[in-house]
Amino acid sequence: MSNxxxxxxGQGPRNPxxxxxxxxxxxxxxxxxxxxxRRSQDKLRRVMPxxxxxxxxxxxxxxxxxxxxxxxxxxxxxxxxxGFYTVRPNEMGIERVFGKFEAITPPGLxxxxxxxxxxxxxxxxxxxxIEIGFxxxxxxxxxxxxxxxxxxxxxxxxxxxxxxxxxVSVLWLVDAKKPQDFIFNLxxxxxxxKAVAESAMREVxxxxxxQPILTGARAEIERAxxxxxxxxxxxxxxxxxxxxVQMQKVDPPGEVIDAFRDVQAARADQxxxxxxxxxxxxxxxxxxxxxxxRITQRAEAERERLIAEAKGEAxxxxxxxxxxxxxxxxxxxxxxxxxxxxxxxxxxxVILDQGKQGNGVVPFLPLNDMLKKNPNEQGKR
Numbered sequence: 001m002s003n004x005x006x007x008x009x010g011q012g013p014r015n016p017x018x019x020x021x022x023x024x025x026x027x028x029x030x031x032x033x034x035x036x037x038r039r040s041q042d043k044l045r046r047v048m049p050x051x052x053x054x055x056x057x058x059x060x061x062x063x064x065x066x067x068x069x070x071x072x073x074x075x076x077x078x079x080x081x082x083g084f085y086t087v088r089p090n091e092m093g094i095e096r097v098f099g100k101f102e103a104i105t106p107p108g109l110x111x112x113x114x115x116x117x118x119x120x121x122x123x124x125x126x127x128x129x130i131e132i133g134f135x136x137x138x139x140x141x142x143x144x145x146x147x148x149x150x151x152x153x154x155x156x157x158x159x160x161x162x163x164x165x166x167x168v169s170v171l172w173l174v175d176a177k178k179p180q181d182f183i184f185n186l187x188x189x190x191x192x193x194k195a196v197a198e199s200a201m202r203e204v205x206x207x208x209x210x211q212p213i214l215t216g217a218r219a220e221i222e223r224a225x226x227x228x229x230x231x232x233x234x235x236x237x238x239x240x241x242x243x244x245v246q247m248q249k250v251d252p253p254g255e256v257i258d259a260f261r262d263v264q265a266a267r268a269d270q271x272x273x274x275x276x277x278x279x280x281x282x283x284x285x286x287x288x289x290x291x292x293x294r295i296t297q298r299a300e301a302e303r304e305r306l307i308a309e310a311k312g313e314a315x316x317x318x319x320x321x322x323x324x325x326x327x328x329x330x331x332x333x334x335x336x337x338x339x340x341x342x343x344x345x346x347x348x349x350v351i352l353d354q355g356k357q358g359n360g361v362v363p364f365l366p367l368n369d370m371l372k373k374n375p376n377e378q379g380k381r
Contacts, residue, residue, distance in 0.1 A: 083114040087122055092179050094121040101180045121183045125174050127243060130194045132201065133167040134248065155253065156202050162210040167248040170197045170229070172240055181239030193233075193240060200228040210252075211267075218247050 086109055087093040093105035095112045096119040102112075112118040133154025154165050172193055174182045186192050204224045208217060226245045233240050252260040324331040 079114055083111045083118065085110055085112065085120050085122075090124055090126045091122040092125050092174070092176065094123065094180055094183050095119075096121070101184065104179060123174050123179055123182055125176055125179070127171050127173045128190075130170040130172065130190060130197060131168070132170070132194065132198050133165070153198060156205045158205055158210045158213060159207050160209040163253050164205065164210060164213060165249070165251050165253050166201065166205065167250075168197065168201055168225075169246045169248055170194075171243040171246070173243060175239045175241050178239040181237050183239075185237045185239065189238070189240070192236070192238065193229075196229050196232050197225070197245070200225045200232065203228065214250055214252075218250065222247055 085093070087105055087107045089107045091107065093110055095102040095105060095110075097113055097117060099119070105112075112120055133150060135150060154167055156164055156166050158164060170193065182189060204221055205213065208221070213221065222245045226242050229242045229245070233242065251257065320331065320335075
């Protein structure tokens with residue numbers, strides 16, 4: 001008798017069943033795999049809706065289909081779970097579905113359709129700074145823009161054809177009312193703000209002379225640049241608010257700064273001399289005006305006097321004429337005597353009476369002339 005598969009060589013016959021006793025023995029029966037699978041399928045059919053009978057092969061196929069569906073359902077749940085996202089306090093969520101804007105979400109935990117159906121943009125709504133003509137420390141701009149480019153940004157032409165070195169900081173933030181414009185209308189927000197700021201600054205500087213730019217016109221220039229930037233960005237639909245424009249430094253270029261300082265000193269001397277001249281003029285002009293007024297008033301008084309005298313002479317002449325018409329001879333004689341009296345009244349006179357005998361000349365000692373010539377000697381005597 002040949003040895004069975006479970007019978008060791010050289011030993012007597014044994015129970016061919018490796019699990020225990022034979023069919024009539026008291027050993028354990030081996031488990032039936034097909035029975036186990038059938039029972040499992042029956043349980044699944046009772047759990048799943050629409051379960052029914054069928055062959056064994058059909059049961060196995062249904063079991064595989066259920067497993068695939070479960071895995072697909074699990075994968076879909078995991079994919080949907082990836083739609084949860086968090087918006088930080090300094091951010092604002094912009095939801096898209098198939099690329100179209102859907103809603104603005106506040107800070108916190110939110111959900112949107114996952115990729116590729118949905119997309120979330122989270123722009124920062126805090127204040128950001130753009131620098132033109134300079135760079136603070138090792139920022140991103142220093143790694144992307146060379147020092148030469150920064151130098152070119154700061155040199156600007158004024159309205160009187162001078163060059164100034166201007167350093168500007170622009171504070172801006174995303175408009176909380178229109179963050180979707182910031183996302184959809186701008187491809188490079190920082191580059192756009194920087195370009196608009198530089199353009200606006202050059203336009204405003206180009207309309208002014210260098211002297212006010214360096215002295216007292218900074219606040220006016222900052223306000224004009226801010227208004228022009230906001231107007232331009234609104235035209236772009238950028239969804240950006242320009243909060244403030246700050247001119248950090250305004251100087252002549254370094255190559256000509258010494259000569260410019262000499263010019264400034266000369267202008268200061270010019271202003272000083274002008275002020276001194278104005279002070280002198282303020283002192284002299286009122287005096288001259290007072291003197292002119294005094295002379296004018298004196299001339300007016302003299303004119304009034306002469307006019308009054310002329311009117312009096314005219315009235316007197318008219319009165320004399322009236323009297324002359326009444327008695328011409330007497331009037332002529334009176335006028336002659338008055339004229340002789342007026343002419344000879346203050347003179348030393350010698351009257352000669354030619355009616356007497358002789359020449360009528362009587363010698364006399366000129367005592368009056370002698371007294372006039374020696375008044376001191378007369379006083380001593």
